Amino acid sequence: AQKVTQAQTEISVVEKEDVTLDCVYETRDTTYYLFWYKQPPSGELVFLIRRNSFDEQNEISGRYSWNFQKSTSSFNFTITASQVVDSAVYFCALSSSNSGGYQKVTFGTGTKLQVIP
Amino acid sequence: DTEVTQTPKHLVMGMTNKKSLKCEQHMGHRAMYWYKQKAKKPPELMFVYSYEKLSINESVPSRFSPECPNSSLLNLHLHALQPEDSALYLCASSHRTSTGELFFGEGSRLTVL
Numbered sequence: 371a372q373k374v375t376q377a378q379t380e381i382s383v384v385e386k387e388d389v390t391l392d393c394v395y396e397t398r399d400t401t402y403y404l405f406w407y408k409q410p411p412s413g414e415l416v417f418l419i420r421r422n423s424f425d426e427q428n429e430i431s432g433r434y435s436w437n438f439q440k441s442t443s444s445f446n447f448t449i450t451a452s453q454v455v456d457s458a459v460y461f462c463a464l465s466s467s468n469s470g471g472y473q474k475v476t477f478g479t480g481t482k483l484q485v486i487p
Numbered sequence: 488d489t490e491v492t493q494t495p496k497h498l499v500m501g502m503t504n505k506k507s508l509k510c511e512q513h514m515g516h517r518a519m520y521w522y523k524q525k526a527k528k529p530p531e532l533m534f535v536y537s538y539e540k541l542s543i544n545e546s547v548p549s550r551f552s553p554e555c556p557n558s559s560l561l562n563l564h565l566h567a568l569q570p571e572d573s574a575l576y577l578c579a580s581s582h583r584t585s586t587g588e589l590f591f592g593e594g595s596r597l598t599v600l
Contacts, residue, residue, distance in 0.1 A: 414591050470542050
C-alpha cells in the first residue's frame with residue numbers, strides 16, 4: 371500500500387520569509403511518481419511539479435524548489451520569499467505506473483499555508 | 488484559466504432531487520476522474536474512466552452514477568443523496584499515460600439539504 375504523510379497541518383509565515391513543506395512517502399514500487407499540487411481557496415488543484423523515482427535531481431522554478439531524497443523517502447517543497455498569493459493548501463501526492471492508462475494517486479492530507487502580509 | 492470546465496459551480500439539492508454535475512475537457516486526454524473532497528481533507532477518488540470505459544469505481548454508493556458520453560465529457564448523476572454527501576466534487580483529466588499529472592477543474596460545491 372502507498373502512503374503519503376504531510377505532518378504539518380498548518381503553517382503561518384510572514385511575507386518574504388522562506389518556508390518548507392515536508393512530505394514523506396511509503397511505497398513498495400521501484401518506479402513511482404511524486405507530485406505537488408496547490409489548492410487555493412477557489413478550489414481547483416493546480417499541478418506544480420512531478421518527479422520520477424529514478425531522477426533525484428533537485429529542481430528550482432522561480433521561488434519554488436524541491437528536494438527529493440530517496441534515502442529518506444522525502445520530497446520537500448520550499449518557497450523562497452513567500453508572498454500572500456502563496457496562501458493555499460498544498461498536497462503532496464504519489465502514484466505508480468499501471469497498464470490502464472490512468473493515474474491512481476495517493477494524496478497526503480495537505481498543509482495549509484498562510485502568508486501574512 | 489482552467490482547461491477542465493465544471494458546471495455548475497454551486498448546487499443545492501434536496502434528498503429526493505435528481506441532478507447532474509458536468510465536466511468537459513478539450514486537451515485530448517483519454518482518462519477522466521471524479522473526486523470528492525470534504526472540508527480540510529484531501530481529494531478522494533470516486534471513479535476513473537479510461538478511453539470512455541469505467542476503469543475504477545472506488546465502492547461508491549449507487550446514488551452516484553457516472554457517465555462518459557465521449558472522450559471530452561464526464562457526467563456525475565446524483566439521486567437520493569444524503570446530507571453527508573455535501574462536498575466539493577472535482578473532475579480531473581490526464582494524458583493517456585499513467586505517469587502524467589492530473590488537470591483539475593474548479594469543482595462543483597454540492598450542498599444536500
